[in-house]
Amino acid sequence: MVERKVGFIKMASEKKTIGDIPEIGVGMIGHAFMGKAHSNAWKKMPYIFWPPAAIPKLISICGIPEESVAEAAKRYGFLEYTTEWKKIINDERIKIVDNVTPNFLHAKLSIEAAKAGKNIICEKPMALNAKEAKEMWDAVKKYGVKNICDYNYRMVPAIVLAKNLIMDGKLGKLFHFRARYLQEWIVDPDFPMIWKLRKADCGSGALGDLGSHIIDLGRFLCGEVKSVMAVTTTFIKERYNEATKKKEKVDVDDAVASVVEFRNGAIGTIEASRFCPGRKNYNYVEINGEKGSIWWDLENMNNLWVFWKEEEPIDTRGFHCVNVTESYHPYYENWWPHGHIIGWEDTFVHTAYHMVNAVINDVELEPMVATFEDGYKAAVICDAILKSSKSGRKEKVVY
Ligand SMILES: NC(=O)c1ccc[n+]([C@@H]2O[C@H](COP(=O)([O-])OP(=O)(O)OC[C@H]3O[C@@H](n4cnc5c(N)ncnc54)[C@H](O)[C@@H]3O)[C@@H](O)[C@H]2O)c1
Structure with missing residues (x-):
């Protein structure tokens, strides 16, 4: 191994x-x-x-x-x-x-x-x-x-495995990062006003709520971001506020589509929306490199799909699915026998583990954990995306 x-x-x-x-x-x-x-x-x-x-x-x-x-x-x-x-x-x-x-x-x-x-x-x-x-x-x-x-989502075993594969050079030079985070829960115009739709309370809409997750995965897996170009839109401009019994303006994005340049030369796309009927919690990430590709989606979060250009006989070459539940996979020796999968809620178990370990042993958090530095860098990218959606121009990302 x-x-x-x-x-x-x-x-x-x-x-x-x-x-x-x-x-x-x-x-x-x-x-x-x-x-x-x-x-x-x-x-x-x-x-x-x-x-x-x-x-x-x-x-x-x-x-x-x-x-x-x-x-x-x-x-x-x-x-x-x-x-x-x-x-x-x-x-x-x-x-x-x-x-x-x-x-x-x-x-x-x-x-x-x-x-x-x-x-x-x-x-x-x-x-x-x-x-x-x-x-x-x-x-x-x-x-x-x-x-x-x-x-x-950094705490998903399959995502840590993806990071390891990239660090090991298994994909070679990275070309593309392609991510979509799609949900459906506010597509109904009668869905009421809530804090997640009010800029003063949430900062941004689909961008901060969903997009920031895949921005963070982009940084984690593909590297630092150099610039962004983006379009945002608000499909439903007013919602009924059940407390005031009045309509209230929605002043955040309902959806965002962004093109991203990474400092290592890779390019990417980041799309987030809560207006995608049929999409429950579809968080999809794909990375293509010179030696192969990987993809993952949250709704099948124990699996990582991999393709290696050179390793398979030519007639069976194609993406194959790795069930990331072996005892030698990230986190998994603590969980169940292989194939006995874990769920979304268990990502937070890993977060709790890392925090307790760091505090009690007074050590740095392990490298896969997102710290406030990462939270800040994701926020800089979100701000640049909002700026680009207003300016119509490519905006630099300066941390
Ligand atoms: N990582 C993830 O997968 C994920 C998923 C959903 C939400 N979130 C994030 O988690 C955070 C909370 O989201 P949520 O969906 O649980 O929100 P929520 O509206 O369901 O809960 C908010 C909580 O904050 C409390 N609260 C509000 N004002 C308060 C005050 N002044 N004093 C004390 N408590 C107060 C409320 O009582 C409530 O318990 C948000 O930042 C959201 O973006 C993360």
């Missing part, structure tokens, strides 16, 4: 007995969709990655309204709940703050958490824009806390 240069680094746990394994306090801000996904991950992490560097102790969860966060605390297994995020940040028992709030709260809460010496996981997109994201990155550097921006 080929030794991989980058990839899953086995946890260096020196714990010999169960009694030696410490606990580490986790506080969560936000309790809805991502609150549920991340709570599941904190609980599952030590169960899968045994013995863990520490066992996450779910101290307190914050959200609004009170009755709903109280119910979430019970359901997800937190000792306490609160409606005041400052209580999470100032809680001495909490070492890791998990920020799963709407985008407009990411910067404020993460910077306050950094000041309080907390290690932070912040959901993506990291901020409303690159300026905010830079302030967040500066804060975690200044206060010396571990930081993850939760671009969780």
Whole structure:
């Protein structure tokens, strides 16, 4: 078997007995969709990655309204709940703050958490824009806390394998990065106004919500971006606001299509939309290089399709599917016997694993993890895409 240069680094746990394994306090801000996904991950992490560097102790969860966060605390297994995020940040028992709030709260809460010496996981997109994201990155550097921006698709075993193959030169020189992230959930004009459609709350629409994921995968797999050209559009310009009982202007993109130039000479396309009937959570990435190609899609996330120009007999040459569930594949020796697949929610288990390991052992996060630096760089690219969609010109990406 080929030794991989980058990839899953086995946890260096020196714990010999169960009694030696410490606990580490986790506080969560936000309790809805991502609150549920991340709570599941904190609980599952030590169960899968045994013995863990520490066992996450779910101290307190914050959200609004009170009755709903109280119910979430019970359901997800937190000792306490609160409606005041400052209580999470100032809680001495909490070492890791998990920020799963709407985008407009990411910067404020993460910077306050950094000041309080907390290690932070912040959901993506990291901020409303690159300026905010830079302030967040500066804060975690200044206060010396571990930081993850939760671009969780890097945590898929097949994606780490893809990264390893590229690092090993299996694709040779890279020519193309082709990515689409498509969903369907706001195609109905009667779908109401929510925070994910309001610029002041989310920064951008499909671009930040979906596009930033594949921008991050582009950087992770293909390298740094040099320039972008883009078109964005808003198909439904007003939505009914159920709170005010009035129509409200939608001031973010419903869809984005962008052409990308990488610094290594590769070119790419990035498309994101929530207006694609039939597409549930279609996150597709393809990379073509001089020696072969690979592609992956989230809805079949345990598989990586590969094509090697030279390796197969000519009459059977073609893409073939690797089920990335062998014990020698990234993360998989901790999971199930091969073929017993993992799911979307398990990407967050890997994120929790990396954070606990880094905090307890006081080491750098492993190279596949997206940090606040990556969150900032994705935000710079998003800003350049929005700028290009307005200017109609190719825009440089300057980190
Ligand atoms: N990585 C992924 O796959 C993925 C998927 C979906 C969402 N996200 C990201 O996760 C974040 C949260 O998205 P979501 O879909 O869970 O949103 P959501 O609307 O379902 O939940 C937001 C949570 O924030 C809480 N909140 C809002 N204002 C608050 C305040 N002032 N004080 C305390 N709590 C407050 C709400 O009570 C709620 O629990 C967003 O940044 C989003 O982009 C990531």
